[in-house]
Amino acid sequence: MDLHLRHAAPTDQERAAVDALLGPPTSSWLGGTRGDVARDTHVAHGGRETREQRHLLLPALEALQARVGWISETGLEYVCTRLGVPPADAWGVATFYALLSTTPRAPRVLHVCDDVACRCKGAAELIEQLERKVGPAHSHGPHGDHVEIDPHSAVWMRSPCLGLCDQAPAAFLQQAGDARHERLVGELTVERAVTLLQEPPPAFVPHSDMPKQLVYSMEHRRPFFMQDDSPLMTETSTLRLPQDDNDAPQHRGLLDRIGIVDPTDIAAYRNTGGFDALRRAIELGPDAVIREVIDSKLMGRGGAAFPTGRKWDAVAKQSAHPHYLICNADESEPGTFKDRVLLDGDPFAIVESMAIAGFATGCERGFLYIRGEYPLGASRVQHAIDEARKHGFLGGNILGRGIRFDIEIRRGAGAYICGEETAIFNSIEGFRGEPRNKPPFPVQAGLFGLPTVVNNVETLANIPAIVLNGGQAFARIGTEESTGTKLFCLSGNVERPGVYEVEFGKTVRDLLDMAGGVTNGRKLQAMLLGGAAGVFIGPNDLDIPLTFEGARAAKATLGSGVLVAFDEAVDMKQILLRIASFFRDESCGQCVPCRVGTVRQEEALYRIASGKTIGGVSGEIALLDEVGLAMKDSSICGLGQTAYAAIESAIHRVGLLNGKSEIHI
Amino acid sequence: MSLTIDGRKVSVREGTTILAACREIGIEIPTLCFLETLHPINACRICVVEVEGGRVLVPSCSRAAEEGMVVHTQSSRVKHSRKLVLEMLASSVDLSTTPQVAEWIEEYEAKPERFGPPAPPAAPGTRDASVPGHHAPPNPEFAATVAEPAKIDNDLYVRDYAKCILCYKCVEACGPDHQNTFAIAVAGRGFDAHISTEFAVPLPESACVYCGNCIAVCPTGALMATTEYEKRAAGTWDESRMTTTDTICPYCGVGCTLRLHVDDGVIVKATSPLENSITQGNLCIKGRFGWRFVQNRDAVPGGNGAGNGDGR
Ligand SMILES: Cc1cc2nc3c(=O)[nH]c(=O)nc-3n(C[C@H](O)[C@H](O)[C@H](O)COP(=O)(O)O)c2cc1C
Ligand code: SF4
Ligand code: SF4
Ligand code: SF4
Ligand code: FES
Ligand code: FES
Numbered sequence: 001m002d003l004h005l006r007h008a009a010p011t012d013q014e015r016a017a018v019d020a021l022l023g024p025p026t027s028s029w030l031g032g033t034r035g036d037v038a039r040d041t042h043v044a045h046g047g048r049e050t051r052e053q054r055h056l057l058l059p060a061l062e063a064l065q066a067r068v069g070w071i072s073e074t075g076l077e078y079v080c081t082r083l084g085v086p087p088a089d090a091w092g093v094a095t096f097y098a099l100l101s102t103t104p105r106a107p108r109v110l111h112v113c114d115d116v117a118c119r120c121k122g123a124a125e126l127i128e129q130l131e132r133k134v135g136p137a138h139s140h141g142p143h144g145d146h147v148e149i150d151p152h153s154a155v156w157m158r159s160p161c162l163g164l165c166d167q168a169p170a171a172f173l174q175q176a177g178d179a180r181h182e183r184l185v186g187e188l189t190v191e192r193a194v195t196l197l198q199e200p201p202p203a204f205v206p207h208s209d210m211p212k213q214l215v216y217s218m219e220h221r222r223p224f225f226m227q228d229d230s231p232l233m234t235e236t237s238t239l240r241l242p243q244d245d246n247d248a249p250q251h252r253g254l255l256d257r258i259g260i261v262d263p264t265d266i267a268a269y270r271n272t273g274g275f276d277a278l279r280r281a282i283e284l285g286p287d288a289v290i291r292e293v294i295d296s297k298l299m300g301r302g303g304a305a306f307p308t309g310r311k312w313d314a315v316a317k318q319s320a321h322p323h324y325l326i327c328n329a330d331e332s333e334p335g336t337f338k339d340r341v342l343l344d345g346d347p348f349a350i351v352e353s354m355a356i357a358g359f360a361t362g363c364e365r366g367f368l369y370i371r372g373e374y375p376l377g378a379s380r381v382q383h384a385i386d387e388a389r390k391h392g393f394l395g396g397n398i399l400g401r402g403i404r405f406d407i408e409i410r411r412g413a414g415a416y417i418c419g420e421e422t423a424i425f426n427s428i429e430g431f432r433g434e435p436r437n438k439p440p441f442p443v444q445a446g447l448f449g450l451p452t453v454v455n456n457v458e459t460l461a462n463i464p465a466i467v468l469n470g471g472q473a474f475a476r477i478g479t480e481e482s483t484g485t486k487l488f489c490l491s492g493n494v495e496r497p498g499v500y501e502v503e504f505g506k507t508v509r510d511l512l513d514m515a516g517g518v519t520n521g522r523k524l525q526a527m528l529l530g531g532a533a534g535v536f537i538g539p540n541d542l543d544i545p546l547t548f549e550g551a552r553a554a555k556a557t558l559g560s561g562v563l564v565a566f567d568e569a570v571d572m573k574q575i576l577l578r579i580a581s582f583f584r585d586e587s588c589g590q591c592v593p594c595r596v597g598t599v600r601q602e603e604a605l606y607r608i609a610s611g612k613t614i615g616g617v618s619g620e621i622a623l624l625d626e627v628g629l630a631m632k633d634s635s636i637c638g639l640g641q642t643a644y645a646a647i648e649s650a651i652h653r654v655g656l657l658n659g660k661s662e663i664h665i
Numbered sequence: 666m667s668l669t670i671d672g673r674k675v676s677v678r679e680g681t682t683i684l685a686a687c688r689e690i691g692i693e694i695p696t697l698c699f700l701e702t703l704h705p706i707n708a709c710r711i712c713v714v715e716v717e718g719g720r721v722l723v724p725s726c727s728r729a730a731e732e733g734m735v736v737h738t739q740s741s742r743v744k745h746s747r748k749l750v751l752e753m754l755a756s757s758v759d760l761s762t763t764p765q766v767a768e769w770i771e772e773y774e775a776k777p778e779r780f781g782p783p784a785p786p787a788a789p790g791t792r793d794a795s796v797p798g799h800h801a802p803p804n805p806e807f808a809a810t811v812a813e814p815a816k817i818d819n820d821l822y823v824r825d826y827a828k829c830i831l832c833y834k835c836v837e838a839c840g841p842d843h844q845n846t847f848a849i850a851v852a853g854r855g856f857d858a859h860i861s862t863e864f865a866v867p868l869p870e871s872a873c874v875y876c877g878n879c880i881a882v883c884p885t886g887a888l889m890a891t892t893e894y895e896k897r898a899a900g901t902w903d904e905s906r907m908t909t910t911d912t913i914c915p916y917c918g919v920g921c922t923l924r925l926h927v928d929d930g931v932i933v934k935a936t937s938p939l940e941n942s943i944t945q946g947n948l949c950i951k952g953r954f955g956w957r958f959v960q961n962r963d964a965v966p967g968g969n970g971a972g973n974g975d976g977r
Contacts, residue, residue, distance in 0.1 A: 003872075004848070004871070004872030073863075073864050076863070076864075086840075086846075086847030086848075086850075086872065087863035087864075087872070088847055088848055088849055088861065088862050088863045088871065089840070089847050089850045091850060091852055091861065091862075091863040091864060092850030092851050092852045092861070095795075095797060095852040095853050095854070095861075096797055096852075096853075096854050097797060098796075098797045098798030098799070103794070139796060139799065140794050140796050157799070158799065160798070414797070414798055415797070415854070432851065437705075437707050437724070437727060581800075584800060584855060584856060585797075585798045585799065585800060585854075585855060586798070586854075586855070587854070587855040587856070588854060588855065588858075589831065589851070589854050589855040589856065589857070589858030590708050590831075590858075591707075591708045591709070592708070592709050592710050592711075592750050592753055592754060592830070592831075593710055593746070593749065593750060593753065595831070595856055595858070596753035596754070596756075596757050596856065597749070597753060598855070598856070599757070599803075599809050599856045600753065600756075600808070602803055603781070603805075603808065603809065606802065606803040606805055607803075607805045610805050612805040612806075614779070614780075614781060623779065623780075626745070627749060627753075629742075629745060629749075630745060630746045630749035630750065630753075632721070633713070633721055633742055633745070633746050634710040634713050634721070634746040634749075634750065635710070635721075636707070636708070636710075641721060
């Protein structure tokens, strides 16, 4: 293949951004200056070696976005030259991700969440005010290369759930340029939004520069910072454990270190038992570790509830090599924010867990794929990886035992679908994040076509305890089929939103009570279980046990552990419409039932909400049912298959659209 | 290995798809995105069948038959999904030049109009400029469509994406499966996904080499040689009147089989048979488009003799 390029030179900024990631070009064939490199004269560069770097395409596009604020034609071409990717192909990738802009855009962007949990906290009203005060949301800029952009300009856009639902309304601030800055902002007010748009954010503070004594207070898990304008404030504002309001900090499990142990200090991690499990795992050997995980009956926490031990065993037994490990930190299911708390608050534990998983399943390379909206988590985990490597817990000779394993971080760029276990492969490999057809399954042919373990962050976070205390001890916690503890994400109209860790066996009501019940003593209208891909339940369904088997029996799902409460004042039609709009936006577009079905579904709900139905509300519901069944039966992946689940339950289980009497189990 | 399809036992070789197994025993299954010469992308989902024990339906075009599989090709779930896929496509895409689809719509009793009247075409370039993760609210008066004006930016072929079902065939043919040129790709996301060159530049500025191998695989007529496009626009395209002649391309030593489609003594299109083992339906720009001299009616008298003036 010859690359067809227009050979317009990248700007200095663009070249610098890409070279910072890929290193300077080694040849004029790869975008270097002709004559600089003597060996160019008789050798052609490129080919396979270059193309094998394709997995750096998304990081390179992100580098351009972060430095320039958008991806121009010359910038894209330069990336294509360096990586041997055809420009049309790279264009297809660049236009797949919501956090990348392929038209000129202001360097500062405030992504304001208008998803379901934030709507319970006034996000829709906030956005209306924002529209009045600063004008409409940015849609897309004029086409054309290097349109002059005011370096101080700012725009805002709507965003799906940002994983900060406990601090709703939430926003994500992106500042491109030399003073690159990214952060999540909680408890957004319109005044604060206007300030964020007007004032350049403080420069990014690397961990090493953080004054430690300010960061951690041993007595209180929170708040770490009091001053709202402290540049470090937001560094920790993402962590909040309201469970401590109920109980004194006590042994719980996954949340043990959160807010107590400095997440940037490897010594502090080791002083609290860190890396003991890795040492123990190496003593036990891979087979024994897998046996413990099987004995623990640990089920995946990412949504599909697949037994982790069986997955590991299947990969370990594959003869094709190398094997790969992926820690799925894409966490984009609306209402989910538990993985963020683990990534921000206990990053060494994720690194250690990945090292154990990699060791047990015969991987030498692991990827942590984290959603682009979690910059703090990404930098904390990167720091933890670097520290772990320095101390011999990662790298070519782990603990002096000749074991190899290392981790690379890949940041997503705004695509829920990339959390799907096969879409994540395509995204990492530098292709559009489109799910693959199964079979073959990831354990047989996953990342780069090789056997791959994909596990959720929370799933992996359980591993050290299993290795240290044994699988059977773990299996004794919780219920017969749901072992261990589970993180639940309480948000919406509850008194104390946040992540709650409980042993399996509690009911929805228990969790709702722990979170202080419905805000202001209002009546509960409905709850969303398991996220946008989950189900709604009514106020009479609160005794559903939050176990895999209990949820299954009640025709519900735990999904990723989401519990969003909606009080009687919430306009549920708007909530259903938002969910439909989410699926329409997040469908990859590959298969017809999902690509068109999510549009037809949103249209029907929109007609219901605007009172312009085809065939009355019952006609629209019949239409929704038919479209929903086809999506469920014939879509390629879980997104399309569950795109109607929540809406169907809202209509037929809770009776939210037509006042039908509630059916409960 | 043997499996049961609609109650009939079938024995097939390992690796055979369910679709191929069905065809062996004469069971017809509609397909759109499937083509023997391309990697199955299984995106259109019209070929789904029900496999007993499975949670969801499976695409027969790519799922390999397994020992003991029990397959139903006409269950109510299958019929429902096929009907809905047809309704979804027909309500959002212009299928007027997609062969067979009208019969299927009748067979499955699909009623695409029940989603509302189709939305009018978008202004040129609107779909190219879609922003992933964002879309305008629906219009309660219309069912959304992919309609937009045809892209006519070169003399050889037309890209009328209002007819595109996003089957990925052209992308595969241009890229990894045949041509290795990678001039086009799927861009955008969800309903706004569309086939595009980089930055949506016109074809002459793109990497396109005009082999037309994308046209050869396009199942909907979204990609069409200009000669055919113009005759259709003029209402003078009538396949029943045409004859085809297979010959050998005169240009180079590869010797591709050319199939000339001739209407009243005039070549109106050149293709190559899909089943030809050398071309697999592919040609290069010369074979695909380089025959106009044969019938150059305006040849200069005493010129190079390339045309005799009446094209015969
Ligand atoms: C549309 C879609 C999005 C998903 N997003 C995530 C995600 O963000 N994080 C995650 O862990 N799993 C996600 N999953 C589930 C994964 O496909 C996969 O089952 C999971 O990562 C496996 O890990 P586990 O066994 O540890 O749960 C998603 C699934 C679908 C269908
Ligand atoms: S179901 Fe939706 S998200 Fe999944 S492959 Fe199909 S179009 Fe893409
Ligand atoms: S242009 Fe034709 S071949 Fe290409 S995706 Fe559309 S329908 Fe398929
Ligand atoms: S179509 Fe192209 S490759 Fe084939 S014989 Fe003609 S000139 Fe040669
Ligand atoms: S952050 Fe807004 S809904 Fe989750
Ligand atoms: S023909 Fe099988 S999915 Fe399209």
